[in-house]
Amino acid sequence: MDRLRTQALGCIRVNSSTPLDVLDALATTRSIRRYTDAPVELDDLRSILWHAGRAPSGSNRQPFRFLVLRDGPDARRAKSLMGEAFRRGWNTKRAHDGYRPGRFAASMQRYVDRFETIPVVILVCLDRYREPNPMEGASVYPACQNLLLAARAHGYGGALTMWHLGVEDELRELLDIPDHVALSACITLGVPEGNHGPLRRRPLNEIVYDDRWGAPADWVDGPADPSQ
Amino acid sequence: MDRLRTQALGCIRVNSSTPLDVLDALATTRSIRRYTDAPVELDDLRSILWHAGRAPSGSNRQPFRFLVLRDGPDARRAKSLMGEAFRRGWNTKRAHDGYRPGRFAASMQRYVDRFETIPVVILVCLDRYREPNPMEGASVYPACQNLLLAARAHGYGGALTMWHLGVEDELRELLDIPDHVALSACITLGVPEGNHGPLRRRPLNEIVYDDRWGAPADWVDGPADPSQ
Numbered sequence: 001m002d003r004l005r006t007q008a009l010g011c012i013r014v015n016s017s018t019p020l021d022v023l024d025a026l027a028t029t030r031s032i033r034r035y036t037d038a039p040v041e042l043d044d045l046r047s048i049l050w051h052a053g054r055a056p057s058g059s060n061r062q063p064f065r066f067l068v069l070r071d072g073p074d075a076r077r078a079k080s081l082m083g084e085a086f087r088r089g090w091n092t093k094r095a096h097d098g099y100r101p102g103r104f105a106a107s108m109q110r111y112v113d114r115f116e117t118i119p120v121v122i123l124v125c126l127d128r129y130r131e132p133n134p135m136e137g138a139s140v141y142p143a144c145q146n147l148l149l150a151a152r153a154h155g156y157g158g159a160l161t162m163w164h165l166g167v168e169d170e171l172r173e174l175l176d177i178p179d180h181v182a183l184s185a186c187i188t189l190g191v192p193e194g195n196h197g198p199l200r201r202r203p204l205n206e207i208v209y210d211d212r213w214g215a216p217a218d219w220v221d222g223p224a225d226p227s228q
Numbered sequence: 229m230d231r232l233r234t235q236a237l238g239c240i241r242v243n244s245s246t247p248l249d250v251l252d253a254l255a256t257t258r259s260i261r262r263y264t265d266a267p268v269e270l271d272d273l274r275s276i277l278w279h280a281g282r283a284p285s286g287s288n289r290q291p292f293r294f295l296v297l298r299d300g301p302d303a304r305r306a307k308s309l310m311g312e313a314f315r316r317g318w319n320t321k322r323a324h325d326g327y328r329p330g331r332f333a334a335s336m337q338r339y340v341d342r343f344e345t346i347p348v349v350i351l352v353c354l355d356r357y358r359e360p361n362p363m364e365g366a367s368v369y370p371a372c373q374n375l376l377l378a379a380r381a382h383g384y385g386g387a388l389t390m391w392h393l394g395v396e397d398e399l400r401e402l403l404d405i406p407d408h409v410a411l412s413a414c415i416t417l418g419v420p421e422g423n424h425g426p427l428r429r430r431p432l433n434e435i436v437y438d439d440r441w442g443a444p445a446d447w448v449d450g451p452a453d454p455s456q
Contacts, residue, residue, distance in 0.1 A: 022253035022381045026279040026374050042447040049436050049448065051254040053429055055373060056388055059325075062430050065437065072439035097287075125441075135390060137365015138372070138413060142388075145283060145370035146254050149377075153250045160284055160370075162363060175440045185366060201281055202290050208277050209293065211300035213353075213405045219270040220277065 020153050029149055030199045032157025033111035035190025040120045044154040048189075052147035057139035064143040064184075067123040067175065075121075077174055082186065083115035085166035103197075111159075111188075120189040122147070123164065123171070126182040140184045147187060157192035160185050248381050257377055258427045260385025261339035263418025268348045272382040276417075280375035285367035292371040292412075295351040295403065303349070305402055310414065311343035313394035331425075339387075339416075348417040350375070351392065351399070354410040368412045375415060385420035388413050 049066050057063060069075035090112045099105045124147070126140040144160055151158045164171065164186035171183065210217035277294050285291060297303035318340045327333045352375070354368040372388055379386045392399060392414035399411065438445035 019247060019249040020251075021247040022250040022377055023248075023275070023279060025250035026282050026378055026381075029282070031284055046432065046448050047251070050432050051251060053432060053435050054254050054257070054427055056259055056376070058390065060428065062435065065435055067437045067441060068445060069439065074440045132362040134360040134362060134364055134410060135393075135412065136362055137369050138388060138390065141365050141369035142373035142376075144366070145373040148284070148370075149250055150254055153254075160366065162286065162366065165363075177441045181441070182362060184363065199282055200288065204274065204278050204281060207281050207290065207293055209295045211297065212302045212403045213295060213409070217296060220274050 025149050025152055028199065029152045030196060031159040032190075032192045032196060033107055033159050033188070034193040034196075035118060035157070035188075036193045037117070038119070038191040040156060040189055040191075044156065045120065045189075048147060048150040048154060048156070051150035051153075052143045055143035055146045057142070061129065061139065063127045063129060064140045065125040065127055065181070066147075067125055067177070069121040069123065070119070074175060076116075078171060079116045079118070079121055081167045081170050081174065082121065082164050083112070086112040086115045086161070086163045089163035089166055115188075118188045118190055122187045122189065123175075123177075123183055124185040124187060125177065126184045128180050128182055132182065136182070137184065140182075144185050144187060151189055155191065156189050157196075158187050158189045160187050162186070253377050253380055256427065257380045258424060259387040260418075260420045260424060261335055261387050261416070262421045262424075263346060263385065263416075264421045265345070266347070266419040268384060268417055268419075272384065273348065273417075276375060276378040276382060276384070279378035279381075280371045283371035283374045285370070289357065289367065291355045291357060292368045293353040293355055293409070294375075295353055295405070297349040297351065298347070302403060304344075306351075306399060307344045307346070307349055309395045309398050309402065310349065310392050311340070314340040314343050314389070314391045317391035317394055343416075346416045346418055350415045350417065351403075351405075351411055352413040352415060353405065354412045356408050356410055360410065364410070365412065368410075372413050372415060379417055383419065384417050385424075386415050386417045388415050390414070 045068070052066065053062065053064070055064070069078050090108050094105065124140060124144050126136060128136070148158045148160065162185070164183060168183055171177065177183065204220040205216060208217045208220050209215050273296070280294065281290065281292070283292070297306050318336050322333065352368060352372050354364060356364065376386045376388065390413070392411060396411055399405065405411065432448040433444060436445045436448050437443050
């Protein structure tokens, strides 16, 4: 089986006791938006969040907080609010960006239509200790990426989204989230359903410069996947 | 050997052909600021950047750019500028936060004193397509975390810092970085020197809430490291 095919299959549930090489995980972890009805086991969720919390943050302040929405009373209300926001968000994006019917559009439509059934939704929050600024994400998004990688290691798939911001005020009121806390990301988690295509990324020479802005790095030429 | 000790030793150079389990990598990758004089091999650097670029970003736009500073003429000037900024940054922080002499302070002093000798410094940039905002980091800091994890897998250590912002204007002019591009992070890379202590992180029940803000998640209780 060639590597691309392996990557495409790499998102199906694996036994978490089977080691997954970190480079393989980085290479193949993609956004997953189609989930089965299977739950996220609490032992797995605990491990996923523990590994998320190992991420670095400015001065190791660890200002990230994980507000987990499962099937409690407030979680159900929050998911319902967010479901509406996600459907509005996708409708707007589809119209604005001109998506044609196809695999991606169908996957997004299914994602937002079934939002309320997603087993676990995590609001990743930043407990701010200074004014909002564009660099503050350095203390919260590394933890989000750790979370997605750990989920992958445990056989789950996830997606990081921003459509929760469409109902930010309502979520703050419902879930009692203080004003100084940023709702930095919404991550959905579940057991992947079906096959998912490989990651699509720019070639390395489009994103790497050497010595100064815009200068090509001739040493990046080579196979698209250097782990081959 | 108990797990903490394993983690403490986990940062020494490993043969990158030896698989490193992704959960172990997430659990043990810490900031490394003491490097030997050994170079970062270009094949490794290419792989590290390739894996960094596999990170997710909003609408998969991949706005992250890696400006690699090695030993070219502009890189040397940029490192010199940044060295001054890092020494000022640490001096200010040490005085302001009241660090006492000790292992951490000594490590930081050595880091800034020897900044110009660090083999590879990467300015991770965000090629903005909209106004700066606190959520934009979702499209650049996951790639930074991938970079640090991939570096670890290849036997290197790194640290994500912000002190480059002390000479942001000078760096823009020297390296020809356009105004619409954010200098989101400065990552230093090298071969770790000596031993490094384990990660220090809050217990999980301080950073996880269930169903609503501030509500304890009773299912997170258990051993500090759920992979044990």
